[in-house]
Amino acid sequence: MDVNADGSERRYVRSSDRRLAELAAQAATRFDLDELQYRRCESSGVMTEHVIDGTIVTATSVIECSLAEMRGLLVSPTSERYAWVMRELFGRDFIYGTIVHHAKEVTTQDVTVRTAAFLKRHMLARNQQWCFVCAHKTLEKSQAEGFTVTIASQHPDDVFSGKVQAANVVHVQGFTGFYLVTAEPQKTTKAGRTKRAVRVTFCAHVPFTLSSGRPAPLRWLLPTKNRRNRDHASSGVVLARVMQFARSLKQYQNAVRWRRLDAQVFADLRKVQPTNTRCACCARRVDAKKSIFGMSKAGMASLRRSKRCHLCGFLVCARCVRSTGQAPASSETSRSSKTGVKYSQAVHVCEHCMQRIDDADYDSYCATEGSTTPSLIQPDGPNVEPVSAVIAHSLSQVLSTTSEEEKSVVVRVIKHIISSTNSGNFRADSSELTMRLVQLSKEHGFSGELMHFEPQVVPEVTPKVPSGHDLYPVADGGGRQYELQHANRCESSVADTDDFEGAQDTEDLEVPENDEDDLGVGEVSKVVDAAHYPKPADESQRLHWIEEHPNIVSYMMNLPDLELLCNIACGELKCDAVVVTLIGYQVAHVVASSEPAWRGGQLPRDHTICAHALINDYPLLVPHPEADVRFSSMNVVRRDGIRFYFGFPVKVDYPEGGGSTAVGTFCCIHVGKSREVSESQYALMATLAGGVTRVMESRAATLLEG
Secondary structure, eight states, X not given: OOBOTTSXXXXXXXXXXXXXXXXXXXXXXXXXXXHHHTOOOOTTOSEEEEETTEEEEEEEEEESSOHHHHHHHHTOSSHXXXXXHHHHHHGGGEEEEEEEEEOTTOOSSEEEEEEEEEOOSSTTSOEEEEEEEEEEEEOOTTTOSEEEEEEEEOOGGGBOSSOOOGGGEEEOXXXXXXXXXXXXXXXXXXXSOEEOOEEEEEEEEEEOOSOOOOOOTTGGGSOHHHHHHHTBOOHHHHHHHHHHHHHGGGGHHHHHHHHHHHTSOOBOTTTOOOOOSBOTTTOXXXXXXXXXXXXXXXXXXXXXXXXXXXXTOOEEEXXXXXXXOOOXXXXXXXXXXXXXXXXXXXXXXXXXXXXXXXXXXXHHHHHOOSOSSOOSEEOOOTXXXXXXXXXXXHHHHHHHHSOTTTHHHHHHHHHHHHHHTTSOSSSOOHHHHHHHHHHHHHHTTOGGGGGGGOOOOOOOOOOOOOOGXXXXXXXXXXXXXXXXXXXXXXXXXXXXXXXXXXXXXXXXXXXXXXXXXXXXXXXXXXXXXXXXXXXXXXXXXHHHHHHHSTTHHHHHTTOHHHHHHHHHHHHHHTOSEEEEEEEOSSEXXXXXXXXXXXXXOEEEGGGOTHHHHTSOSSOEEESOGGGSTTTTTSHHHHTTOEEEEEEEEEEEEEGGGTEEEEEEEEEEEEESSOOOEEHHHHHHHHHHHHHHHHHHHHHHHHHHHO
């Protein structure tokens, strides 16, 4: 935020916030809300009506999305997303745009000042610039479920930033616009799925102007007043631009599609190899050799017939794949182009995955004020305490209220935390943490039990600090490294059957395309919501470790050491619950939790986010599980309302396997609303997760000895 020398926020508009709200209110009075609300005809397209003082342009379109999704596109909260939406609507015609000012003093509606620059229509014309006030207001309950967006042109001299040089543009002036967005009645498909849609009605008034918009010879020698009139676009130019706004309503469906795709974690097709020889949707035969990207020129023709789904990673025939063109380029997409395929080329998604994408919930995701590709780990503020100080302070508070009998639990936890900091990265500074915890033991009279943990003086070495996401890595940062399997695929597409031996290609089987009653080979099988849990590469070793420790779940259940670590993490991350899980063959056991309601719980492995955290060495951060197709159909998300997950795999030493294996997770969950994770919170969770690992290893060793 730009500030003046006196500390006040710098304004880039001349008008006050109250005056901006008045301009929007005056523009809204030009349009009859009741008439627009009951205009239900969509097939008529764009309509123009000549009135005494100008031209009225009206258009209506139905977009399959929720009100929150449409609000996030029409009233983009950030300049990055606003430019992204405009580029999706107008393509190369849109040059530049930004949000100049937010009217914070107006509380009855959301008022902003925005700018937009458009490409000239022909060689002899000039580029067009538009400064306008945008006001968003929710409809009253007595009217309808929806909202309105009012647009009123601003004089370019009243806006001081976000503009192109006046000599190179003509200014779009005078026109006012109005968007009416209402929710459509929900429809249920034959498959039993509910579809949401909104009806968007756009209406604009373009006044007649006397300016021709043609640049006069030697116009720079004209007086300033006459020169300004020459720089105003003619009514014909403004009307043509408004017509483009009206025709762009249907492009919002593409913007919705890209916004939903951006919430997904695509498979890394370089590392995920397809295991099916038949289409993942209809079971037609596909040739794996013909569907790998980067093939020779001779194989490009077959690429049109079979492709790989970027979401699940399986092979899909041409009839069951839906391709979405390249996303509009912007500053936010260019930053993330190297971490995913969605911004660098066309995206291919199979019909089953597309249905799951449409079934997910994006209301909370679209309401976030960040860009479409936000940084997962946020930087710390200037006055954040070190992680070692936070842990020491939390343990000190526990010691001040605990009894002498319970002090032994704190002592054991301190030992486990100190011993775990000797290995692993991205945690609290080991020497500083040891020093603070040893000092804490001296203050509370049990320093004798930590004598061998005295910090050692080591030569000071300047560490090499990595940059960017390498400093605080998260799982799936470069793409998901496992297939997204569902029950219907495992039964019909992965294994071959005798019925298909005669078909050698995707085109060999002729199936009626529009016969829904035909239950033949080509019919797309019914989508099963529950996804199979991914299996780690060392799944057999992981299960063998659990089998070697009989009754390990009951032995770990409600362990005070684990509950203390959960309470520390929950207090610092300000979340609803922090839990420790042990994941067996098909069930995930909650052995410890800061929330009593979660303790002792058992969840099917298919319905636990923790099952996906076992795959990676890095923590799994899911800021919006309700929008991610991997988790959106899980009971803990749909029924229990989990909207945030941050979990570390608990990897215990397994000498027989030559290393370590993940047997559970240490995770933070929150219900109702997502939240951000800072660098210090990441380091805190990593340090405490190391303590959880040491507690489990110690208890497991005691179990074998007993």
